Amino acid sequence: DTFVADLVAGLDDVPAYYAHMGPANAAGPAPVDLTPPALATPHDIAARLAAGEWVVDLRHRLAFAAGHVAGSLNF
Incomplete structure (x- = not known):
């Protein structure tokens, strides 16, 4: 019992979202x-x-490099 009490002694209250x-x-x-x-x-x-x-262009990187919407991203 002392061991458990020592473990939980420094814990804060359980958050409300729990x-x-x-x-x-x-x-x-x-x-x-x-x-x-x-x-x-x-x-x-x-x-x-x-x-x-954000505009994300999902085409292959070579197709993206050949032409894409200015400001779009490619992953």
């Missing part, structure tokens, strides 16, 4: 949405870049 962790973990993640993304026009892409959004 009350929600059990049910959230038991429920598991929400189903994955496999809906294909909507097509974006060049105007849509330009507007999103201007708004500070």
